Every structure is written in C-alpha cells, then in structure tokens.
Amino acid sequence: MRKRLATAAGALLAFAASLLAAPSAAQAQPQTRAQAPSPAPAGAQAAPGFHVAGGRLLDANGEDFVLRGVNHAHAWYPTRTAQALKDIKALGANSVRVVLATGDRWTKNDTADVAAVVAQCKQNRLVCVLEAHDTTGYGEQAGATTLARAVDYWIGVKSAVQGQEKYVILNIGNEPYGNSGYAAWTSDTANALARMRAAGFRHTLMVDAPNWGQDWSFTMRDHAAEVFAADPERNTVFSIHMYGVFNTADKVRSYLDRFISQRLPIVVGEFGGMHSDGDPDEDAIMSSARQLGVGYLGWSWSGNGGGVEYLDMATGFDAARLTAWGQRVFSGADGIKQTAKEAGIFGDGGTTPAPASCSVDYRLSDWGTSFNADVTIRNTGTTAVKGWQLAFAFPGDQKLGSVWNAKAVQQGSEVKATHESWTETIPAGGSVSFGFNGSSTGSNGVPAAFSLNGAACAKG
Template sequence: MRKRLATAAGALLALAASVLAAAPAAQADAQATPGFHVADGRLLDANGGDFVLRGVNHAHAWYPDRTAQTLKDVKALGANSVRVVLATGDRWTKNDTADVAAVVAQCKQNRLVCVLEAHDTTGYGEQAGAVSLSRAVDYWTSVKSAVQGQEKYVILNIGNEPYGNTGYASWTADTKNAIARMRAAGFTHTLMVDAPNWGQDWSFTMRDHAAEVFASDSAKNTVFSIHMYGVFNTADKVKDYLNRFTSQHLPIVVGEFGNMHSDGDPDEDAIMSTARQLGVGYLGWSWSGNGGGVEYLDMATGFDASRLTAWGQRIFSGADGIKQTAKEAGVFSGTGPATGSCAVGYRISDWGNSFNADVTIRNTGAADVKGWQLAFAFPGGQQLGSVWNAKAVQQGTQVQAGNESWNETIPAGGTVSFGFNGSSTGTNGVPAAFTLNGAACAKS
C-alpha cells in the first residue's frame, strides 16, 4: 500500500535516562530461554504455546512522542501485539539503538509482543528513495544490541513492502539473501518477511516461493506477512490466499489490512473471520496519524482512545475482533501449554461448505503412549466425513478419534498424524481444547 503518513517535524525525542540505564539489563534477559519459533507452520512463544498475533500498527518513526500512550491504549483495548514502524535513516530519521531499546522496554511493560519493522524499504524499485532489503539488514545489524536477548518478546519484520509493482521478480532471491545475512549476523529471532507488490502479492510471487524461502532459513524460523487492501476485495480471494499457506503448513500472518482503501474495498469481515478460523494472526493498519488522503485508516481520532473511529470500533469490538479473539503471550502471563504431556496441531483447509483437517499429536512426555484416543468438540455446525489414519466417531459436536493398528504407539518426543474431511453449515474453526486418553493437551 502507498501510505502517505504525516511525518512529525524534527528529530526523535530524547530518551529518558532511566530507560537507557535499564537497557543493558533488558538485553541480557533470559538469553538461554528460547524465543518465538515456528513449528509445523505455527508460531509458538517461548513457553511452547501457540501464539496468534492480534494487534495494530503504530507509526513510531513519525510519532515517537505518541508511542508510550499508544501502547497503553491498545493493550487496554485487548491487543496482544503491536507492529512498530521504524526508520533506517535512509528515507526518514533513523530510530537508533537507544530508541529501539526504549520501544522494546515499553512493549514489555505493557505485555505486548513487539513486531519491529524497517519502513524505508517500502515500494523499492518503484518508490523514489526506497531502499533494498540489504540496506534493511544493515540497519538491523546496527541496532542489534537493542534486540539481542529479547527473542521472547520481539519479532523482526525485516523490511516493509520491499517491492512495489516493478522489479518484484527479485523478491525471492533478495529475501533469501536477507534472511541468510540476518542469521549470519547472529539474529536468532523469528523473522517476518513482507510480500512484494506493495505488500499485496497480486503476482503471487511470495505465495508461490514461500516454501523455498522458508527452507532457506537455517533456523526454519520465518513467518510470511501479506498486506490485504484492495486486492483482497472478496472472501474467496482472502480464503484462497491464506489457505494456500496453512494447507502447506507455512506460517502466514496478515501484517496490515484496513476496512477501506483507494485501490479497492478490502473485505475486512472475511479477513478477520478467516484468520480466526485458520488460527492466523492479524495486525490492522493503523492506530492513528495517517495523512495524505488515507486518514480513514485511523482507528483513533487524534490518537485519542476515547474517540475510536468506525474502523477502530470494528477491529477492536466487532465480530472476530481483537477483544473477542486475542490471547496474551504466555511469556507475560506465566502460562505455557496446557498441563499434560501432549500437544495437538489442528490445521484447516476450508472451502466454505466443506473442509479438510490435518491433526498432529505430539507426545511431549518421557514415556511412549501405546494406544490413544483423542477427544475434542467441533466449534460450529461441522459434520465428520471420511477419516484416514484413525478411526473416528461423532456424537453431536463431540468427536472421538483413535489409533489404527499401524500408528498405535506415539514415541516419547514423537508424533502421529491423521486427517479427515467434513461439511460445515456454520462458522468453521479450531476446537477450543483437546484431550489425549483423558489428559488435557496443549494446542500447537
């Protein structure tokens, strides 16, 4: 999207001495604890729990004096994350190491996961002044000390909308190179990569090369981000795009979207409902401060949480909105997976009235499980169809699935998988809870 944001005059505000003094301690926070990571196409937090981004974007690079209050406000409204605009210094005044450290500290103080993005790459190849992903990597390397040790709280979005509608065929090679350089520089964070075509991937360049890009990451810890504006103006387009990723067990989030746009009317209802059904994260654009004709994308008028716009009301309080679907990251609440020694992954490929579900049971205990029964409840009007690699029955909304002779044992640390198809007359989605032989399992 071509974003015309009103920029704040002058240099960034000076940082408080107390925040600077705390930065070294923050950088050293729990280095030994793993951070966010990708498993079986899902984003997991440091405790191993499924984490689904539900938040908004904030233009910190232009409005640094608004950041502290913005983070408090979006947290109070139910968000679990915020995507923060940073500038590399190539197009806009650089957000330096001290400033980035302060932003991370403020996110943590408000129990928000920080998705940090470098914005100067926007529309590279088409937009005058835009810089390459390689320059974005240079920026991240220059501020590395601000995010090192924060892998439990921070996701690094390498570059915003890194190609316009010119030269986007280079996206695959350039993204692979950027990921490789980030890893070589010692970044162990989950990395997020945006699509080309102003983030909307109408050419399907990211969609068709995502598996290749993911495989190139030595850490296998990359998440893909699609921006949904006018290109995604029907439910079919939204569902098809997101299902292409989830059906391949590739991690996808909607990194930006709005309720209207000059390039077409995005179907925000379909974006939010499909994200909920598939367990896909979303981050709406944007809290406040839009200018140049796209002021309608503000969620809060004049950064005032008491004056939410129609878009702000929709994303926070509407169906499938943030208040209804957001869950705080386990690293803040002190909770991880459900008690027990199992974790269940449930992936849907949804076609409206019919769907496929792929189910993976992971034995996280120290002993083999011999003979298994998995129980769960369908969340809507689903009806079980044919089943493979398991025997299953349905009574009302309740489903019981058990082993076949060839997959009777789940080794310690191992997995078994089965699948089924079905029909749906209501809103599809992931079951709320699973039990394995009567014991609660985590969702993965």
C-alpha cells in the same frame, strides 16, 4: 502505510484482481496432502524465543501464539508511543507492529530508541513486531531502499533486541518492492534471511510480500517454501498486506489456504476497511484469520495522512474517540477483544499445565459424507485448568467444518482446538464441551489419542 497513498497503478490493480479471481494452473489441480517444510538442520540450537514448528508460530513456552494487534507509526510519532501502547493494550491487543526508520528515507530510529520501544512493549505485555519501513515500494517509490540496507540497519541496532527473542519479532523490511522489479524478491529475501542469521539474530524473522505488500503477482506465495528453506533456523513467518487486491472472501481465503496447505506460517501484517486502491473485505480477512488461526495486525492506530485518514483507529491518538474502523477491529466480530490471547511468556496469559489426569469423550454421529462430533474434556485432577488446547488427529480423510464452543485449526490430519472465553476454565473434577461438524470420504472413526496442553488424556 502513510507513505503508500496513491502508489499502485490502476491498471496493475485490475490485473491483480483478475489474477486473484482466476485460479492458477497449480490451484486448478487436485491438492494432495501437503508435506511439512524441512526442519532446521541437525545440530541447530533450539530457538531461544518465538519459533516456528509445523507451520505455526509458537512462543518461548512452546504454546501456539496468534498475533492480534495493530500497527503504530512510531517513526513519525515517537512522542505518542508510550500512551499509544498503553491504549492498544487496554483495548485487548496482544501485539503491536511498530514502524521504525532506517535513516535512508526517514529519520533513523537509533539503538537507544529501539531499546526504549522494546521496553515499553514489554511493560504493556505486548509482543513487539519491529519493522524497518524505508524499503516500502523499492523499485517504484522514490527514496525507498533495499532489503540489504534494512539488514544493515538491524545489524547496527542489534544490541537493542539481542536477548529479547521471547518478546520481539523482527519484520526485516516493509513492502520491499512496488510493482516494478519484484521478481528479485525471492533472492533478495533469501539473502536477507541468511545475512540476519550470519549476524547472530535468533529471533523469529518476518518477511513482507512485494507489490506493495499485496503479492498480486503471487511471487511470495509461489516461492515461500524456497525462502523458508533459505533460513538456516527455519524460523521465518510470511506477511501479506490485504488492501484493495483482497476485495472478496474467495481471494482472501484462497491466498491464506495456500500457505496453510503447505504448512508455512502466514500472518496478515496490515489490512484496512477501506483503501484508495479498492475496498478490502475486512470481514472475510478477520473471519478467515479466526477460522485458520492466522494472526492479523490492522493498519493503523492513528496519524494517517494524504487522503487515507480513514485508516485511523483512534481520532487524534485518543482512545476515547475510536473511529468506526477502530471499533470494527477491536470490538467487532472476530475482532481483537473477541479473539486475542496474551502471550504465555507474560505469565498469567498463558495456559496452565494440564492436570495429572484428564479424559476425553468423543461422540461421533456419522452420516457417510458428513458427520458431527461432540467432545467433552474432563479434568480428573485436583487443579483447575485455565486456558486449554486439545490436540488429536483424524483417523481418515476427515475435513473440519464449523466449530462451536471452541476454536479449531486443521493441518493435514492434525486438529488443534482451543477454548473460547466462556469455555476457558475446566474446574477440578469438572468438564467443558465443544463440538464441530465436518465432511469425510471413506470410513470414519474416533481419534486414537488426545492431549491436553501437551499431556496425554485417557479416552472416555
């Protein structure tokens, strides 16, 4: 981001705003239920770490994982990294996106350096999203390099990340096209994924959008399914960067909804509260991410220059001097402290297995086109459950609305509800309750089955 500065031309951003404001022909048509992306080919080995299933990012324990963290510019401030990661973790983050340089534009972060970063992330119980930054704005920015060269870099430092699939996600190249030549994004990204797999990488791979990451041309949005299918392991996550193009709640939500409806994994890999190309709607970005169970990584911890110093979260890398932006990201509504959950691979941050027996009482109040549901989960076992996810499927065409005392995400008819901090523990012999409202067409009813942390529950 430090290198983005004054990049996107005003005319193109105005065009982007008009594109995002008006729905495309496809958006204007009635939406049918999305089909899940095709699974990995038969006979493919199970992923050894993070993996994508049903449009969601799962950790090595098979638990839903939502990135909640920030970016750190390690490539330019390597001596700051050790303390930065400690501070970022202490403020509640579960992940960090680390800027690396391939040597094409900035001084290369070599194999030993990358290995040290991974070790520091693990020591701080942070999921490490490593990204190659030299691709930023290719086709428009002088000195930027290609995705193909980024793949060369990853192959060169492979030994630093091999075997770390449970802890590391590889973001192949940052913002791989500017506002010129971006039509090549689809084929170049598909080729990069294929080469990474051919080289033996089993990690979850993350791919950034073109147009300086903001995809105002909808190139990534409209070709994401094609690119996902190009990954032999079907283990790719898409990353949108939200700055001035995403200046209204409608633009934020409509973009994310397109991925959710296609059951394609999407994260907000960068976003800010202000920017030289416009005023992002950070409240909408963070609230939509919470409502949809989408990950986000704010830009950035510290060290911004060239006129975008307001994107620093910590003044002078000092965690005791958080800026207004830093306070917003970490402690504000829908912020990191409120919504982050540590990856289960680190042990006590994950969910405890469900009790041998549990029951769910689903009380429905139906008013025809709208309804309320009050849900009580009873732990009828002898061990407390700390951290839970309740899964069920609506029996008809119900649409989830507001939720209280839990967080919930709907994909097709399937709903996954997870605890809030105040409903996290279900004591042995005790219960917790949450509720939600929604809309429906046709008949309504009680879901046929419920599972708690993957274990079937009786209906109360």
